Amino acid sequence: MPVTQAREIAPAVRLEKVRYAIRDLASVADEVAKQGHKILPLNIGDPITFDFQTPPHLIEAVYQAMRDGKNGYAPSSGVNEALLAIRGEAARKGITTVQDVFITTGVSETVDICLTALLNPGDNLLTPCPDYPLYSAVLAKLDIGLNAYYLNEEDGWQPDLEDIKRKITPRTRGIVLINPNNPTGSVATRKMLEQIAELARRHNLVIFADEIYDKLIIDDDPHVAMAAVAPDVPVITFGGLSKNYLAPGWRIGWGIASGEASGIKPYLEGVNKLLRSRLCANHPEQYAIKVALEGPQDHLLEVKRKLRSRRDLTMEWCAETPRVSCVAPRGAFYAYPSLDIPEGDDVFVTELIRQKYVMVVHGSGFGQRPGTKHFRIVFLPDEKTLTSAYSAIGDFLRERYR
Numbered sequence: 048m049p050v051t052q053a054r055e056i057a058p059a060v061r062l063e064k065v066r067y068a069i070r071d072l073a074s075v076a077d078e079v080a081k082q083g084h085k086i087l088p089l090n091i092g093d094p095i096t097f098d099f100q101t102p103p104h105l106i107e108a109v110y111q112a113m114r115d116g117k118n119g120y121a122p123s124s125g126v127n128e129a130l131l132a133i134r135g136e137a138a139r140k141g142i143t144t145v146q147d148v149f150i151t152t153g154v155s156e157t158v159d160i161c162l163t164a165l166l167n168p169g170d171n172l173l174t175p176c177p178d179y180p181l182y183s184a185v186l187a188k189l190d191i192g193l194n195a196y197y198l199n200e201e202d203g204w205q206p207d208l209e210d211i212k213r214k215i216t217p218r219t220r221g222i223v224l225i226n227p228n229n230p231t232g233s234v235a236t237r238k239m240l241e242q243i244a245e246l247a248r249r250h251n252l253v254i255f256a257d258e259i260y261d262k263l264i265i266d267d268d269p270h271v272a273m274a275a276v277a278p279d280v281p282v283i284t285f286g287g288l289s290k291n292y293l294a295p296g297w298r299i300g301w302g303i304a305s306g307e308a309s310g311i312k313p314y315l316e317g318v319n320k321l322l323r324s325r326l327c328a329n330h331p332e333q334y335a336i337k338v339a340l341e342g343p344q345d346h347l348l349e350v351k352r353k354l355r356s357r358r359d360l361t362m363e364w365c366a367e368t369p370r371v372s373c374v375a376p377r378g379a380f381y382a383y384p385s386l387d388i389p390e391g392d393d394v395f396v397t398e399l400i401r402q403k404y405v406m407v408v409h410g411s412g413f414g415q416r417p418g419t420k421h422f423r424i425v426f427l428p429d430e431k432t433l434t435s436a437y438s439a440i441g442d443f444l445r446e447r448y449r
């Protein structure tokens with residue numbers, strides 16, 4: 048007799064805490080697409096979807112690696128020539144106390160491994176609000192509650208230092224700083240980095256410095272690496288090929304561990320245990336790391352030129368549009384305007400897709416201060432697409448809120 052499956056298989060309860068705002072909108076977008084409308088996607092942080100291409104010399108290096116037979120497993124921390132190139136990059140970033148470097152399947156895996164290696168039940172980790180949802184998803188997976196600190200819109204979205212101080216508890220193990228920031232596009236000041244480093248020193252915190260957008264500083268002011276201003280503090284700096292080098296599909300990221308050697312060593316043994324248990328990151332793609340970091344950087348000029356023009360267009364639209372105001376993004380490719388509307392930003396975003404076929408993400412999906420409303424724009428599309436999208440959002444605001 049064949050056995051039939053009678054009961055539903057329920058997912059783990061802790062997954063209820065996993066938020067992914069874009070998913071909430073997917074069904075609305077499907078509905079609109081089925082009616083034959085083309086959606087203007089201002090929600091996708093993937094440059095390759097728009098007019099950006101992976102630099103050809105990186106593609107060549109991966110192709111060559113495959114032809115050279117680099118198709119087996121790689122060492123768990125990564126291939127040597129790539130690790131050396133990342134150490135060189137750390138030196139250029141001013142990080143002088145490197146204790147370890149490791150390559151992972153995107154920064155997403157670096158985050159997963161580094162948080163898993165640190166946190167025990169009952170511990171907490173300070174994460175920014177608004178946040179990039181990966182952090183809260185990993186914490187949910189570990190059954191660790193969120194301890195979110197606010198970014199301060201009135202202060203150009205710099206971290207709210209007083210809020211961080213208030214939220215540190217005896218069980219706080221670390222703090223995440225995304226710089227340049229997703230979703231606000233802010234870039235942290237040196238003074239802010241120094242103040243956060245001082246708190247980390249005083250409370251024995253690990254700093255997770257997510258610097259995946261560090262070469263996409265739109266106005267050419269220098270990016271200051273957290274680990275460079277805090278050489279004695281345990282810092283894991285995250286970087287990768289997804290954004291700076293326009294290769295998100297290759298899934299190559301890395302962590303640079305720095306700080307005073309004896310303090311960070313036991314933690315790094317934990318990180319390496321997890322690195323070994325998942326075998327390795329993608330192998331042939333690791334051969335693009337050296338040529339990316341040490342080869343021509345011309346693509347960055349072109350990328351930044353496009354981002355500057357698209358950011359400026361975005362800011363002009365925000366300035367002239369009633370009910371919208373926005374802190375100018377200084378890095379990455381996100382803007383996070385605030386909305387003055389009488390209903391929730393989730394309703395705004397859903398109706399915008401339904402009525403004008405423009406897709407942005409609601410601020411409540413990233414977390415925000417109570418009583419505030421926002422939406423995130425990805426300003427990667429070309430000027431023509433952005434202009435049509437902004438004109439449609441402007442019409443929507445006028446028609447819906449008068």
Ligand SMILES: Cc1ncc(COP(=O)(O)O)c(C=O)c1O
Nearest residue numbers: 092153154155179229287289300
């Ligand atoms: C702040 C931040 N960190 C990490 C990631 C994930 O990077 P990766 O593609 O290397 O996994 C993203 C992707 O959008 C991001 O915005």
